[in-house]
Amino acid sequence: MSRIGNKPVAVPSGVTVSESGGVLTVKGPKGQLTQSIVDGISFDIGDGTVKVNRADDRRQYRANHGLMRALLNNMVTGVSAGFERKLEIIGVGYKAAVQGNKAVFNLGYSHPVDFPFPDGVSISVDKNTLVTVSGISKEKVGQAAAEIRGFRPPDSYKGKGVRYQGEYVRLKAGKTA
Secondary structure: OHHHHHOEEEOOOOEEEEOOOEEEEEEEOOOOEEEEOOOOOOEEEEEOEEEEOOOOHHHHHHHHHHHHHHHHHHHHHHOOEEEEEEEEEEEEOOOOEEEOOOEEEEEEOOEEEEEEOOOEEEEEEEEEEEEEEEEOOOHHHHHHHHHHHOOOOOOOOOOOEEOOOOOOOOOOOOOOO
């Protein structure tokens, strides 16, 4: 029994959900998202809620039941409120800037690191060290934030690098003299 899959998804006003040809489409004030529907899953679209149903109790259908409900919920949240991830840049001389449609990071390398904005994702920089990645697709926002963090992950000795806001980095003890 999928606890997540059985919960209906609340659809706020201004958001429309439609299903046609094996594709689920969610439209809202911030944009439109589409998702292909996996086999064995169907949707009951009512006024204000959407219920996700599965064909039977096979293992794969049970797994897809919760998955499709979570994807639908993320799509509804994305087109109505959007998603954002914040990253902090910590280190002397480490900074970021936005130039046109790319972000430029100076992270202690001999060269700046350029990161072009992915489709559907916007990046803003505050105070040279606080990077905000925002968009309507949770997957794209999370992937872009992970790629930026991957340019210089937090160092385990001094804590320098790019980290998610609020991320705790446990520092190791250095050499003892």
